[in-house]
Amino acid sequence: MSETGFDVIVIGGGLHGLSAALNLAQAKRKVAILERAWVGRHASGATAAGVRTLGRDLAELPISLESMEMWRRIGSIVDGDCGFHAHGQIRVAEFASQMPVLEQRAAKTAALGYRHEEIIDQAELRRLVPALSRHCFGALIARDDGAADPHRTLAAYRQSCEAEGVTIHEGCGVEALERRGADWLVRCGERSFLAPVLVNAAGAWAARLAAMAGEEIELGYKASMMIVTERLQKLLDPVVSVVGRSLSFKQSGQGTLVIGGGLQGSADIAAQRSSVNFVELAKGAHAATDLFPMVRDVRIARSWAGMEAKTRDLLPVLGPSPTAPGLFHSFGYSGHGFQLVPVAGAIIRDLVVEGGTRRAIAAFRPERLMPAREAA
Ligand SMILES: Cc1cc2nc3c(=O)[nH]c(=O)nc-3n(C[C@H](O)[C@H](O)[C@H](O)COP(=O)(O)OP(=O)(O)OC[C@H]3O[C@@H](n4cnc5c(N)ncnc54)[C@H](O)[C@@H]3O)c2cc1C
Numbered sequence: 001m002s003e004t005g006f007d008v009i010v011i012g013g014g015l016h017g018l019s020a021a022l023n024l025a026q027a028k029r030k031v032a033i034l035e036r037a038w039v040g041r042h043a044s045g046a047t048a049a050g051v052r053t054l055g056r057d058l059a060e061l062p063i064s065l066e067s068m069e070m071w072r073r074i075g076s077i078v079d080g081d082c083g084f085h086a087h088g089q090i091r092v093a094e095f096a097s098q099m100p101v102l103e104q105r106a107a108k109t110a111a112l113g114y115r116h117e118e119i120i121d122q123a124e125l126r127r128l129v130p131a132l133s134r135h136c137f138g139a140l141i142a143r144d145d146g147a148a149d150p151h152r153t154l155a156a157y158r159q160s161c162e163a164e165g166v167t168i169h170e171g172c173g174v175e176a177l178e179r180r181g182a183d184w185l186v187r188c189g190e191r192s193f194l195a196p197v198l199v200n201a202a203g204a205w206a207a208r209l210a211a212m213a214g215e216e217i218e219l220g221y222k223a224s225m226m227i228v229t230e231r232l233q234k235l236l237d238p239v240v241s242v243v244g245r246s247l248s249f250k251q252s253g254q255g256t257l258v259i260g261g262g263l264q265g266s267a268d269i270a271a272q273r274s275s276v277n278f279v280e281l282a283k284g285a286h287a288a289t290d291l292f293p294m295v296r297d298v299r300i301a302r303s304w305a306g307m308e309a310k311t312r313d314l315l316p317v318l319g320p321s322p323t324a325p326g327l328f329h330s331f332g333y334s335g336h337g338f339q340l341v342p343v344a345g346a347i348i349r350d351l352v353v354e355g356g357t358r359r360a361i362a363a364f365r366p367e368r369l370m371p372a373r374e375a376a
Contacts, residue, residue: 002185006032006195008187008352011174011209014044016330016337017201018157019345024199025164027353029186033166033197034188036173037272040154042203043337046306048226048248048260049150050239050253051339053116054089055105059315059363061114063343066359068116068144070342077342079163080156083149083253087237090120090129091140092291098243101118102140116142131235133291147239147250150338157341174202177212184213184326197326197352204269204307206317206331212368213324217317218369222335223267223274223305224260225281227288230299231255240291257295259288265305274305298313310334311369318344318364320351328352329366 004329008024010017013035021031022326037040051071075081093099102119109117118141125132125139161168169188177198188194202209207219232255239250241261248261267274267306280302289296311317311332321327328351330344337344343359350357 002192003032003193004194006030006193008197008199009034009184009193009195010199010201011149011186011204012201012203013039013168013170014042014201015153015157015189015341016223016333016344017199018154018161019341020199020201020330020348021166022157022161022164023345023349024352025161025166027349029352031163031166032193033168034172034174034186034193035168038166038170039158040151043306043308043333044154045150046304047150047338049148049153050089050248050250051084051146051148051337052089052142052239052336053339054091054140054145054187056336057315058108058112060340062360063347064339065114065116067340067343071148071339072144074342078156078160078201080152080159083148086144086146087239088128088141088143089145089239089241090125092125092132092240092242093137093139094135094242096137099138102138103241106140112280116144118143127183128238129236131292131294132240133293136291137260145239148338149253153341165216174209174212177209194331197328199328199330199348199352201330203331204267204309206309206329210321212330213321213327215321215327215366216322216371217366218312219332220312221267221269222308223265223311224308224335225263225265225276225284225303225305227257227258227259227281227284227300228302229259229295230301232257232298235295237294242287242291245287247284247291249288249291256301257288257298259284261287267305267307269307274307276303276305308333308335308337313368315341315368316344316364317366318347318361319366322367322370348355
């Protein structure tokens, strides 16, 4: 016997599934989340949780800036502050020869009327990050950017969903989707669920879900790696990245250094497992000690790799299915989807409840990654 009475079934209990579910429940929709493992099992539990507008693809900037405004008042969106702080994100040029790339970026965004990115000189860089190696030359900064705590964010979104009546079914992997009149029948082992609307927020597995609904969407994956160190005295406030190297460097509220930047491990998507490539990871550690020489003797406490969907243009897939009625996609965040969590949920609510959105999402439509005949 199918479980009925739902308006929307969200597939995937990562932050994007939770955010979509929360927004829909606030619009008085009866929502169930089906999660194969447990909430936050994959990218959303492995993330570095940087909240960055700096250097975003121009197509993402309008929704990213709106999301930043939402992060600033995140305590009014979910039950908790998510550990968010806005100490800025800084992209450092180690050498004068790297400044033009940052200056061109700043000029490009300024020409479009954006004011959130700014070039800073060596003196200002040293003032903001005194621990940075003296050889660094200048930087591009977004002063209102920042970072959050991924686990507090997951807990806050989950708690807020449950408070709005969302039912979360963990250990419930979707195996098949079938049409039943105006509804979707969603099969998970012995259980099945019926609802007219589905949200596909299945992360690295989202193309498989789309295929179950008869839709072919080209999707790759990433397995970005992270390092967390032992706790240290306060070293820096902003999040630091660097031109020409894979490094993102910040200090958590607990004092640990959180070092990432997109260095890739390996992943077996079918087996849902990822692993660290220590030779690659060492490059991140080298970059960190080049930029912050005083951390050379700090001990690494943990490292991991997290699996996430990656599109060929590194933009998300966020919009209605062009072929399957009642199916909405929210995946493919390609290594920078944490920052977009608040706004992406609001966009899914617009699409499901209003039938459209004023937000700029044309660049994210699924059709761009579908074979021409299917998307037509
Ligand atoms: C190491 C790392 C560092 C990152 N750093 C940053 C950062 O600093 N800033 C930033 O903005 N972004 C960052 N990201 C990206 C960001 O974390 C992701 O974009 C975001 O978490 C994606 O969330 P999601 O909900 O789409 O996917 P996920 O969190 O992966 O959720 C998808 C869920 O779907 C479930 N699922 C899959 N198939 C099924 C099925 N058949 N049935 C039921 N459930 C299913 C999975 O179990 C999973 O829990 C990082 C990612 C990683 C991995």
